[in-house]
Amino acid sequence: MSGAPSLYARAQRRTYEILDGEVFDQTSRICEYFIASLVVLNVIAIILESVPQFHEAYAHWFDYFDVFSVVVFSIEYVLRVWSYGARYPEPEKTWQGRRDYIFSPFGLVDFFSTVPFYLQLLFPGADLRVLRMFRLMRIFKLSRYNSAMEDMLEAIKSERDSFSSAIFLLFISCLLFSSLIYIVEGQDQPEVFPSIPAAMHWFMLTIIAGWGNVDPVSFLGVVLVVVTQILAIALAAILTGVVATAYAAQVQGREALYEMEVREVLADGVVSEEEHHHLKHLQAKYGMSDEQVHAIAEQVRMEKEAAKAS
Numbered sequence: 572m573s574g575a576p577s578l579y580a581r582a583q584r585r586t587y588e589i590l591d592g593e594v595f596d597q598t599s600r601i602c603e604y605f606i607a608s609l610v611v612l613n614v615i616a617i618i619l620e621s622v623p624q625f626h627e628a629y630a631h632w633f634d635y636f637d638v639f640s641v642v643v644f645s646i647e648y649v650l651r652v653w654s655y656g657a658r659y660p661e662p663e664k665t666w667q668g669r670r671d672y673i674f675s676p677f678g679l680v681d682f683f684s685t686v687p688f689y690l691q692l693l694f695p696g697a698d699l700r701v702l703r704m705f706r707l708m709r710i711f712k713l714s715r716y717n718s719a720m721e722d723m724l725e726a727i728k729s730e731r732d733s734f735s736s737a738i739f740l741l742f743i744s745c746l747l748f749s750s751l752i753y754i755v756e757g758q759d760q761p762e763v764f765p766s767i768p769a770a771m772h773w774f775m776l777t778i779i780a781g782w783g784n785v786d787p788v789s790f791l792g793v794v795l796v797v798v799t800q801i802l803a804i805a806l807a808a809i810l811t812g813v814v815a816t817a818y819a820a821q822v823q824g825r826e827a828l829y830e831m832e833v834r835e836v837l838a839d840g841v842v843s844e845e846e847h848h849h850l851k852h853l854q855a856k857y858g859m860s861d862e863q864v865h866a867i868a869e870q871v872r873m874e875k876e877a878a879k880a881s
Contacts, residue, residue: 590647606647609710611638617706626793640775641688644709648681662772677715726817733813739802741778741806748799749774755791778803829853830867 589599619625620633633822672678680797686704749770757764764770777799787793
């Protein structure tokens with residue numbers, strides 16, 4: 572019995588499983604739904620608070636709700652920092668697990684979405700309206716419960732070479748077309764194109780918005796604007812194609828991983844309660860629908876039956 576984990580260790584591990592979704596049970600789901608619902612309500616409250624009529628009529632209710640939310644999110648943050656010490660079984664790696672969370676994207680979002688409240692308490696006379704907008708970062712807390720954001724980041728990371736090439740092409744195009752528009756339009760519109768950096772500002776506006784808020788007055792200027800807009804469409808198409816292809820690959824890879832887990836679970840023909848919870852956890856982690864899971868399970872079963880028949 573001396574080797575059994577202490578009550579402290581069991582409580583820490585259980586807290587980690589609930590908050591991180593390591594165990595897909597009712598308590599973990601309730602915690603997930605509560606935090607997600609509170610985040611959505613916070614975003615709605617922040618949006619409504621920006622409307623002068625609502626802010627004047629319900630200012631104290633917005634403040635009460637913000638205090639309640641900060642208390643909940645602060646408790647969540649402290650519990651995560653504490654419980655992530657159980658992420659690694661080795662006792663000497665306790666602080667490594669906590670450090671992994673604190674400096675992870677989710678940990679930083681959890682921290683910066685609540686810190687403006689405490690800064691207002693420390694500096695009551697300061698104008699911290701900009702910092703208060705950091706509360707909108709709470710929306711990113713939802714990405715913890717959905718793999719879409721993670722898949723998108725992984726897709727961009729996997730295609731970083733293609734992105735680098737597109738950005739390099741954008742830089743070359745910006746330098747070239749900005750210099751040309753400065754040469755062509757600079758004399759006719761010196762107040763608009765007084766320098767190449769000003770022309771680069773026009774180029775970026777044209778690429779992003781489709782119009783640089785300036786009408787050319789020369790024929791060559793019109794040609795350059797048309798070519799720049801065509802280039803903007805081409806670059807957008809390239810980046811969209813890269814992201815779409817990489818994202819589709821991420822989704823297919825996720826389904827392949829889940830299918831591999833299903834094959835391992837069904838290898839002995841018996842699905843235990845622990846294995847069932849494990850598959851449920853993976854389904855939630857990968858954001859897979861019940862239809863996708865059912866189709867994969869049916870495919871694996873049909874392959875097993877065909878193998879037995881042969």
